[in-house]
Amino acid sequence: MRIIYLVLFLASTIFADLNMYQTEPKVSVQNTLLAKVNGTTISVMDVMKKMDMILHQNYPQYADSPQARMQFYSTSWRPVFMEMIDTELMLADAQDKEVKLSDGEIREELESRFGPNVIVSLDRAGLTFEDAWKLIKNELIVRRMSWFYVHSKALQSVSPQAIRDGYRQYLSENPSYQEWIYRVVTLKGDGVDESLAEEIHRHLTEAAQSPELAIDLKEWESEHSDCKLQISNEFKVKDLELSESHKTALSSLNAGAYSQPLSQISRADNKPVFRIFYLAQKTDHPALPFETVASQVKNELLQKAVAHESEHYMTKLRKHYGFDPARIKETVPDDLQPFRMQ
Numbered sequence: 001m002r003i004i005y006l007v008l009f010l011a012s013t014i015f016a017d018l019n020m021y022q023t024e025p026k027v028s029v030q031n032t033l034l035a036k037v038n039g040t041t042i043s044v045m046d047v048m049k050k051m052d053m054i055l056h057q058n059y060p061q062y063a064d065s066p067q068a069r070m071q072f073y074s075t076s077w078r079p080v081f082m083e084m085i086d087t088e089l090m091l092a093d094a095q096d097k098e099v100k101l102s103d104g105e106i107r108e109e110l111e112s113r114f115g116p117n118v119i120v121s122l123d124r125a126g127l128t129f130e131d132a133w134k135l136i137k138n139e140l141i142v143r144r145m146s147w148f149y150v151h152s153k154a155l156q157s158v159s160p161q162a163i164r165d166g167y168r169q170y171l172s173e174n175p176s177y178q179e180w181i182y183r184v185v186t187l188k189g190d191g192v193d194e195s196l197a198e199e200i201h202r203h204l205t206e207a208a209q210s211p212e213l214a215i216d217l218k219e220w221e222s223e224h225s226d227c228k229l230q231i232s233n234e235f236k237v238k239d240l241e242l243s244e245s246h247k248t249a250l251s252s253l254n255a256g257a258y259s260q261p262l263s264q265i266s267r268a269d270n271k272p273v274f275r276i277f278y279l280a281q282k283t284d285h286p287a288l289p290f291e292t293v294a295s296q297v298k299n300e301l302l303q304k305a306v307a308h309e310s311e312h313y314m315t316k317l318r319k320h321y322g323f324d325p326a327r328i329k330e331t332v333p334d335d336l337q338p339f340r341m342q
Helices: 002-016 046-060 066-096 102-114 118-125 129-156 158-174 194-207 218-225 246-251 290-322 325-331
Strands: 027-028 031-039 040-043 177-189 225-229 235-238 261-264 272-285 339-341
Touching: 027 046, 027 066, 027 235, 031 046, 031 066, 031 325, 040 046, 040 066, 046 102, 046 118, 046 129, 066 129, 066 290, 066 339, 102 118, 102 129, 102 235, 118 129, 118 339, 129 290, 158 290, 218 225, 246 272
Parallel strands: none
Antiparallel strands: 027 339, 031 040, 177 225, 177 235, 177 272, 261 272
16 A cells, blocks of 8 residues: 555645646546456556546545546556556455455445445446445455555564664664854964953953954954954854864853863964854753654654565565566556546
8 A cells, every 4th residue: 555655645746736727628548458467457447447546535626627637647557557466466365365355344445435325426436336346345355465464564573672772773863962052252363472362351251241242343453453353153063063172162161151262373374373262052952762752763663664574575476476577567668658638
């Protein structure tokens, strides 16, 4: 059923922006044999009937629009066709294993999908009662086979220990971290010395506010023509992205505090440079606890397990019933377009 979900997603994207036209052309169908699976043939018409049921059940408001139907057919027929191949293989397996369904189960599902007036709804969808009965029966059988040979095995593989291991993997990818918001005040120039750096530090500390508010750069540089004072933009980084030198300067600070001036030698001109760090905010982001993400981890593990078990099961069925997917291109070339507007 995974491909059907893809079809529904694609269809919702198509219909979200669909503009209805004034004219009402019809959809032309080039019926041809697409595949033969374990003695059962699948034609373009068979695929169209399946798509009509999907369209009627999920997008009934577009069922009478030829344009909507054409777009849905064009986008969906290949994935629906491949799903039907898998269905036939599973039906063959179900027949060999003598899996049975009662008429009551099928009738109940028909009424659930098409309402109490089944015949009227089927006629509107362009399906006969026999077609709908067969499609519903096959879907129920496939659902039962999927449960026994895919989903139940996937559930068994997702043990409490597997969830714990998955949580540890989650922690390695989403560890706790700290977020730092800070600015850097840089002092350089021919007239720069330690006493001037201390003076700036004292002024900033007494102002007790962010450096861009505490210092008027134009006024300061007019008074110190042989020096240059720079105030950086605000940095907002995680600790894993923080350089060691910046982290060392910031780690001992509380929010709203300034570091002591740090003296360095400029690589550009080999002259002294002083930097003062201002920590605006430091926020701890602890890793989410197991109880919070256990359900998410379990669902992700289950999805992977279902995909694995499904592929394993279908590979086994293809081999057992002698079906080679590579031969599909012989009857279904990439440029095949069985639906056209006329």
